[in-house]
Amino acid sequence: MNPTPHGEFELPQLRFVPVDALVPHEKHDEQRAQPLIQRMREQGVLKNPPIVSPLDAGGSRFVVLDGANRTTAARVAALPHLVVQVVDYDDESLELSTWHHALVGVEAERIRQLLDQVPGLSVSAETPLHAHALLARREAIALFDADHETLVLQGGGSLHERTELLNSVVDLYRGRARFHRVTGDTLAGARKRFPEASALVVFPSFEKAEILELATDGARLPAGITRHLIPWRALRLNVPLDRLADENRSLAEKDQWLASWLQEKVIQRRVRFYQESTVVFDE
Numbered sequence: 001m002n003p004t005p006h007g008e009f010e011l012p013q014l015r016f017v018p019v020d021a022l023v024p025h026e027k028h029d030e031q032r033a034q035p036l037i038q039r040m041r042e043q044g045v046l047k048n049p050p051i052v053s054p055l056d057a058g059g060s061r062f063v064v065l066d067g068a069n070r071t072t073a074a075r076v077a078a079l080p081h082l083v084v085q086v087v088d089y090d091d092e093s094l095e096l097s098t099w100h101h102a103l104v105g106v107e108a109e110r111i112r113q114l115l116d117q118v119p120g121l122s123v124s125a126e127t128p129l130h131a132h133a134l135l136a137r138r139e140a141i142a143l144f145d146a147d148h149e150t151l152v153l154q155g156g157g158s159l160h161e162r163t164e165l166l167n168s169v170v171d172l173y174r175g176r177a178r179f180h181r182v183t184g185d186t187l188a189g190a191r192k193r194f195p196e197a198s199a200l201v202v203f204p205s206f207e208k209a210e211i212l213e214l215a216t217d218g219a220r221l222p223a224g225i226t227r228h229l230i231p232w233r234a235l236r237l238n239v240p241l242d243r244l245a246d247e248n249r250s251l252a253e254k255d256q257w258l259a260s261w262l263q264e265k266v267i268q269r270r271v272r273f274y275q276e277s278t279v280v281f282d283e
Contacts, residue, residue: 009273011262012234013086014049016244016254017062019074022082023055024064025215027167028072029223037073045238046070046083051230053089055216062086063215065228079244081254085234089208095229096208099181101170101201102190106177108146108199114172115144115153121165122154132185135204141165143202145187159210163219169201170222181224232273235280 040046050067062084064071074082087094103111115123123144126134131150134140141162144151153169156162173179180197182190187200203225214221243254265271 009232011266011271012232014083014234014237014258014262015086016081016251016258017052017084018251019071019079019082021061022050022052022064022071022084023061023215024068024071024220025211026068026221026226027223028068032223033069033072033076036069037076040073040077040241044241046074046241046244047238048235049083049085049237049239051087051228051233052084053087055212063089063212065089065211065226066230068223074244077241077245079241080247081244081251083237083239083244083258085230087230089212091231093231096206096211097183097227097229098203098205099183099224099227100185100190100203101173101179101224102182102187102194102197103173103199103201104178104180104194104196106173106198108144110176111173111199112144112146112149112151115151115169118165118168118172120155120161121168124152124154125149126152128186132202135202138204141204142169143185145185145200145202146198147187159213160217160219163214163221166203166225167220167222173201179224181227183227 048067048070050070051065052062052067053065055061055063065087067084071082115121128145128150131140131143131152134152134154135143140152140154141156142153144153153165156165179201180190180194182193182200184190185200185202187197190197190200206226211226239258243257246254249257
């Protein structure tokens with residue numbers, strides 16, 4: 001990491017890596033990936049670098065913590081390299097939390113009927129308090145919160161089996177409904193932002209070790225469940241796509257160019273650090 005001229009902050013660790021070295025821990029979101037691919041082509045830049053962490057001591061493979069859709073876009077565009085922000089997953093200030101899915105445009109009863117058809121999935125109605133206690137103890141893989149009913153979804157003995165079931169559950173409404181990511185775990189809370197929500201799918205909390213295990217083994221969580229809170233996240237980097245696509249320069253040469261390019265931005269006072277919570281209106 002390179003210090004700023006004043007030594008007050010350090011720039012995020014940014015580097016080129018082979019696209020083939022990037023290992024996702026979650027599936028990409030087709031609804032988001034396709035518009036992103038089109039936007040990247042139109043703008044001609046990679047706006048925000050994916051967030052990754054090394055999967056091995058040699059740094060030959062990296063788990064994608066945030067940016068599965070950008071990584072997919074790079075693969076679709078046949079880019080050999082991608083600029084990423086490398087972080088230490090053991091850093092205690094890097095937090096892992098969970099998104100829940102507020103469903104819109106589908107009747108809750110329709111999803112309820114489909115849940116009964118998922119092989120290996122047990123569905124039972126419980127009180128909200130008991131349902132959330134089961135999820136907290138990881139005795140449930142998810143909850144389905146609809147009007148006047150909280151369903152507990154259970155099944156799978158191992159992490160991989162539970163992950164497969166989670167994918168089966170999310171696949172039930174993917175394509176049938178839109179879903180919004182929310183942090184609250186009640187339907188009433190979700191409806192404060194999305195009054196039209198018909199149901200809320202509540203997911204469990206995950207541990208960082210589970211994310212690494214899934215990525216290492218080639219398993220994928222459904223898109224839009226894990227939420228990584230990254231300190232000092234690099235935004236609006238706007239790396240030209242032609243630099244990413246260049247196959248005539250080595251990684252070392254590209255990294256050298258990137259270091260010079262970033263240093264020039266620092267000298268021109270185009271780099272700003274925001275310690276406070278920030279709301280962005282031009283994404």
